[in-house]
Amino acid sequence: MTTKRKIRVLIAKPGLDGHDRGALFIARALKNAGMEVIYTGIHYTPKMVVEAAIQEDVDVIGVSILSGAHTTIFEKIFRFLKEKKAEDIPVIAGGTIPPDDAEELKKMGVRAVFLPGTDTADVIRLVEKIVH
Amino acid sequence: MAKMDKEIMDLLNDPKSSKVLATIGADGFPNAVPVQSLAAVDERTLAFTVVAITKTKYNLLENAKISAVAYQVPPKGCQVKGAFTGFVTSGEIFDRMSAMIEKVLKIKVYEVGIIDVVDVFPLQLGKAPEAAPEKAVTISDVEVKPLYTPADISDLNYSRDLGYPGNYPFTRGVYPQMYRKQPWTQRLVSGFGTSEESNERLKYLTAHGETGLNVVFDLPTHYGLDSDNELAEGEVGKEGVPIDSILDMDSLFKDIDLGNVSTSLITNYLTVFSYYVAVAQNRGIPIEKLAGTTQNDACTSFAGAKVAVVPIRPHMKLSLDIVEFCARHMPRWNPVSVVGYHYREKGCNAIQEIALTLCSGIAYLNAGIERGLSVDQFAPRLSFFFGAHNDFFEEIAKFRAARRLWARIAKERFGAGDPRSWRMRFHTQTAGCSLTARQPMNNIVRTTIQALAAVLGGTQSLHTNSYDEALALPTEESVEIALRTQQIIAHESGVTSTIDPIAGSYYVEHLTNTLEKLSWEIIEKVDKLGGMIEAIEKGWVENEISDASYRYGRSIEKGDRVIVGVNRYERPDENITIKLLKIDPALEKKQLQRLEKARSMQNGRTVKSALEKVKQSAKKNENLIPAVIEATQAYATIGQIFDVFRDVYGVVKWR
Numbered sequence: 001m002t003t004k005r006k007i008r009v010l011i012a013k014p015g016l017d018g019h020d021r022g023a024l025f026i027a028r029a030l031k032n033a034g035m036e037v038i039y040t041g042i043h044y045t046p047k048m049v050v051e052a053a054i055q056e057d058v059d060v061i062g063v064s065i066l067s068g069a070h071t072t073i074f075e076k077i078f079r080f081l082k083e084k085k086a087e088d089i090p091v092i093a094g095g096t097i098p099p100d101d102a103e104e105l106k107k108m109g110v111r112a113v114f115l116p117g118t119d120t121a122d123v124i125r126l127v128e129k130i131v132h
Numbered sequence: 133m134a135k136m137d138k139e140i141m142d143l144l145n146d147p148k149s150s151k152v153l154a155t156i157g158a159d160g161f162p163n164a165v166p167v168q169s170l171a172a173v174d175e176r177t178l179a180f181t182v183v184a185i186t187k188t189k190y191n192l193l194e195n196a197k198i199s200a201v202a203y204q205v206p207p208k209g210c211q212v213k214g215a216f217t218g219f220v221t222s223g224e225i226f227d228r229m230s231a232m233i234e235k236v237l238k239i240k241v242y243e244v245g246i247i248d249v250v251d252v253f254p255l256q257l258g259k260a261p262e263a264a265p266e267k268a269v270t271i272s273d274v275e276v277k278p279l280y281t282p283a284d285i286s287d288l289n290y291s292r293d294l295g296y297p298g299n300y301p302f303t304r305g306v307y308p309q310m311y312r313k314q315p316w317t318q319r320l321v322s323g324f325g326t327s328e329e330s331n332e333r334l335k336y337l338t339a340h341g342e343t344g345l346n347v348v349f350d351l352p353t354h355y356g357l358d359s360d361n362e363l364a365e366g367e368v369g370k371e372g373v374p375i376d377s378i379l380d381m382d383s384l385f386k387d388i389d390l391g392n393v394s395t396s397l398i399t400n401y402l403t404v405f406s407y408y409v410a411v412a413q414n415r416g417i418p419i420e421k422l423a424g425t426t427q428n429d430a431c432t433s434f435a436g437a438k439v440a441v442v443p444i445r446p447h448m449k450l451s452l453d454i455v456e457f458c459a460r461h462m463p464r465w466n467p468v469s470v471v472g473y474h475y476r477e478k479g480c481n482a483i484q485e486i487a488l489t490l491c492s493g494i495a496y497l498n499a500g501i502e503r504g505l506s507v508d509q510f511a512p513r514l515s516f517f518f519g520a521h522n523d524f525f526e527e528i529a530k531f532r533a534a535r536r537l538w539a540r541i542a543k544e545r546f547g548a549g550d551p552r553s554w555r556m557r558f559h560t561q562t563a564g565c566s567l568t569a570r571q572p573m574n575n576i577v578r579t580t581i582q583a584l585a586a587v588l589g590g591t592q593s594l595h596t597n598s599y600d601e602a603l604a605l606p607t608e609e610s611v612e613i614a615l616r617t618q619q620i621i622a623h624e625s626g627v628t629s630t631i632d633p634i635a636g637s638y639y640v641e642h643l644t645n646t647l648e649k650l651s652w653e654i655i656e657k658v659d660k661l662g663g664m665i666e667a668i669e670k671g672w673v674e675n676e677i678s679d680a681s682y683r684y685g686r687s688i689e690k691g692d693r694v695i696v697g698v699n700r701y702e703r704p705d706e707n708i709t710i711k712l713l714k715i716d717p718a719l720e721k722k723q724l725q726r727l728e729k730a731r732s733m734q735n736g737r738t739v740k741s742a743l744e745k746v747k748q749s750a751k752k753n754e755n756l757i758p759a760v761i762e763a764t765q766a767y768a769t770i771g772q773i774f775d776v777f778r779d780v781y782g783v784v785k786w787r
Contacts, residue, residue: 016351016367018438021478021565024678025685041786042438045363067351068605068715072366096569098604098712115569116602117698119689 007035007131010058012049013042014077017067022094022116026062029120030127046076054086059131062123065095074105090130094118134252140202140210141172147236149202153180155191163187169233170200173225178214178247181233189245192216198247201255209255214247271523271684271693272481274646280638288641293536297631301539303532303644304632305590306555311628317593318618319346319396319559323373324605325719326726327384330373334388336608340615344593345424346396347384348372349404354439356403356774359723368720371605372398376723376771377730378764381407382414391417395424396469396559396593400433400440400447402454403773406760409462414765425466425515425559428454431492431664435673436474438786441774444665446781448495450756452503455496457757459510466515468496469559472534475673476519477565479681482530483647487654488673489516490537491664494655497546498663511542512552515592520582521563527582528634529643531558531589537648537655560586561595567602571697572710575599580617587621588634594618604712727769734767742766743776750780 011027013020020042027039038056040049053061065073070093081087093105094114102113112126136144143149147168154164165188169181178200182189192198196216203209220226221243230241268276277284288294295301298308307313320342322333334345350372352364359368359376368374375381381404385395390412397404405426409419430448433440440447451468458467472489480488493514500510518534520527538556542548562582567575576599583596596614598606606614622628634640661667668674687693694700742763749759763773 016355016357016363017371020438021681025479025681028678028682029685043786067367068370069351069366096601096603098714099708100712100714117568117570117695119699120685121689 007060007127008038008056008058009035009060009062009127010038010040010049010053010056011062011064012040012044012052013064014040014044014046014049014073015065015067015069016043017065017069018042019066019095020064022066023062023064026064026094026120026123030062030124033120033124035124035127046073047080049077050080050084050086053081053089054084058089060127061089061091062127063091063093065093065097068096070095070097071101071104074108074110078108092123092126092130094123134249135175136172136210136212136249136252137175140212140252140254141175143204143208143210144170144172144178144200144202144212146202146204149204152201153188154199154201155188156195156197157187157191158194163191167200169229169237170202171229171232173228173246176249177225178212178249179225179229180245180247181229181241182219182243182245192245200247203255207255211253211255212247212249213251213253214249217246217248219243219245270482270526270643271521272483272526272647274483274526274643274650276639280642282638284638284642285645288645293645294635294641300543300551300554301536302555303536304635306535306557306592310590310631311587311622312631315343315622315628316587316591316618317344317394318342318615318622319344319593319595320611320615321346321348321398321561321595322611323348323350323398324371324713324715325369325373326723327373327375327380329369329719331384331386331388333608333611334384337611337615338388340612341619342615344394344396345388346398346595348398350374351439353404353770354400356401356441356770356777358769358771359720359727361771366720368723369715374723375404375407376727377767377769378407378410378414379726379730379733379767381411381764385411390415391421393423395422397424397426399426400428400430400437400451401774402428402450402457402757402760403764403770405454406757407764407770409757410761410764413761419462421464422462423464425469426454427469427471427517429468429471429492429517431488431495431668432471432474434784435488435668435677436471436478440784442777442781443784444669446777447784448499448665449753450777452499453755453757455500455510455513456503456505456755458513459505463513466513466557467510469515469517470496471517473517473519473561475677476521476563478677479565479684480677481680481684482521482523482526483650484654484676484680485518486530486534486537486647486651487658488664489518490534490541490651491655491658491667493538494541494545495664497542501546507542507546507548508550508553511546511548512550512555516556516558518558518560518586518591519563520560520586520589522566522578522582524581524585525637525640525643526647527585528589529640529647531560531586531591532640532644533648533651534558535590536644537652557592559593559595560589560591562586562597564597564601567597567599568695568698569602569708570706571703572599572602572708574697575602576613576617579614580621583617584621584625584627587627588632590632600710600712603708603710605715607711607713609711730767730769739763739766739768739772743768743772746773746776747780750776 151170297305539554598610
């Protein structure tokens with residue numbers, strides 16, 4: 001008999017941003033939906049995020065940014081993912097991200113951008129869809 | 133056509149039920165009569181016999197509309213609306229009805245009326261408002277009754293619990309005249325790009341009637357990193373204005389008379405404060421003339437805003453340096469703005485917000501006394517900072533309860549004798565966390581309600597959020613509406629005409645008492661944990677907030693709380709099309725040039741010796757402000773000064 005592995009998600013807060021309400025909320029919601037969640041805490045560098053994702057063998061990286069530094073940070077995350085040959089790990093984003101920037105992030109490879117007020121059920125559904 | 137269910141048919145056919153038929157008279161008056169013979173023939177048909185109900189009969193021949201009610205005590209009942217179709221004198225229904233009536237009522241039946249059922253209503257009888265089907269609660273889960281009366285505040289003692297404005301316990305406000313003398317200070321947080329763009333924004337707001345300045349710094353500045361630090365990349369000028377050196381502080385306040393303005397500096401370290409004081413000194417302004425506030429709250433730096441560089445104990449020491457410095461040299465400066473806002477933004481409720489703020493205030497009173505100051509030497513200059521969330525009356529009650537509690541704490545627990553020490557003066561910011569990315573214009577209305585609560589709660593200064601801030605920093609257009617919101621409240625609404633107009637409301641006074649009691653229970657819990665600093669170190673504060681945040685968030689997702697445009701009245705096809713502020717990436721490069729310029733102005737030997745002086749001063753546990761001011765005047769960068777702190781005190785480890 002095979003047991004299906006639980007979906008593993010890294011919730012990361014890269015950069016200097018201290019707004020962690022959303023990250024903590026989504027981490028708890030995913031956990032309650034039966035997923036394994038690894039939360040980085042604040043002040044991870046993009047490099048540390050990628051390393052943690054590989055080390056923890058996660059299925060999805062969720063990145064929360066409310067500082068306005070999203071463009072630079074995602075560029076770096078994708079650069080490090082490529083360097084480590086881990087581009088196949090899907091990345092999703094959440095935070096105060098203007099629609100134009102969200103489009104730019106999607107071009108970089110971000111699968112979805114969630115704004116304040118998102119229902120966690122939508123995030124859970126998306127993560128399940130990406131993984132399965 | 134509606135159908136009756138079995139329960140309703142049983143009720144209609146139960147001889148124990150009382151039954152009434154109502155018809156409409158030719159004169160338009162309803163005519164209701166008891167008709168004990170009323171019965172349900174099948175699920176779509178009612179029947180009754182006509183015995184001495186002539187009026188009903190005549191009415192039905194004119195107007196077929198009929199309403200039938202059957203009910204019992206204890207309350208149980210139904211109303212059936214129908215259309216009268218005529219009388220029958222023979223047939224199956226006639227036989228069944230007449231047999232039943234003759235048996236039960238012992239009378240002869242000549243004709244039976246037939247009603248087609250149109251609508252069926254089960255009745256909710258005899259329920260008092262107290263047992264209203266849905267419980268109402270405030271945002272902080274305090275139960276709210278449908279009605280408050282004098283009985284709810286029967287033990288309220290005016291002089292003990294409220295007092296006159298400007299008098300202990302200050303429930304009605306900290307000044308005798310409040311807004312009759314002077315409206316609150318309108319302060320909108322500003323800061324982005326470089327000091328030049330931010331200076332433009334400050335002047336723009338002042339030109340449009342803003343009455344105080346409120347500057348926020350970018351994250352590298354908060355963390356004591358020069359703008360060219362690797363960790364600063366992409367963050368420069370994004371969440372505030374970058375200050376790398378005294379040149380930036382000087383250009384931030386270009387054309388602004390520092391001796392004649394009140395400035396709030398949203399910073400938690402003495403470094404930014406020292407740059408500001410140094411600029412004033414360089415301009416020849418006596419520092420005792422400087423008016424304003426530094427946030428400078430060690431507690432929020434660790435458990436709220438999470439902006440800290442060195443561990444909490446040395447952070448507190450540096451924070452106290454400002455308290456002590458101001459107590460001795462800057463009487464018009466509020467050295468600490470004790471923060472509750474950030475805890476609320478992280479998701480705690482109003483009760484926790486009061487408690488955590490006051491616990492931080494207590495930590496500061498203790499620390500100041502330990503530093504060797506008498507409580508009356510510095511308590512009068514402590515100020516506070518709250519949020520204003522969506523629940524209008526709860527927010528008003530929150531401000532009143534917090535003021536009363538602080539007065540009692542300062543007087544009774546700390547034995548402060550100067551009435552100014554008992555006064556809780558506070559700044560309010562409308563709740564950023566309540567802003568929605570969807571249907572962003574609705575945020576103008578939310579902010580208005582929140583701002584009005586802050587004003588009715590007696591705030592001393594106010595920041596109103598702009599409608600676009602769930603998406604980006606505000607534009608000039610959006611920030612102008614935020615400012616106008618305050619001006620409309622101040623000058624059009626009439627709420628400033630009388631002092632504390634809300635006092636005496638049965639509900640608000642009762643809620644004020646409730647919030648006071650509930651937050652006091654949390655304060656006692658924190659006392660038992662050893663005080664606010666210990667509670668933070670143990671992780672207790674963050675856990676409490678995180679739990680509350682999750683409960684609140686889930687209550688929205690479950691639809692228990694309505695957020696217009698988010699979980700009710702959504703527009704699924706919505707595209708966000710409002711104009712947003714874009715921070716030109718070139719500004720980061722411009723800031724790097726400004727930093728290089730400051731470095732080029734340094735005299736190697738002078739700056740080195742100034743930094744060494746800061747280090748020695750830190751090692752000797754002296755007040756660092758004089759040494760740091762000297763370093764800033766030698767063009768030391770923020771990174772260089774913080775490197776000394778990091779070296780001497782170590783670096784904070786986030787859990």
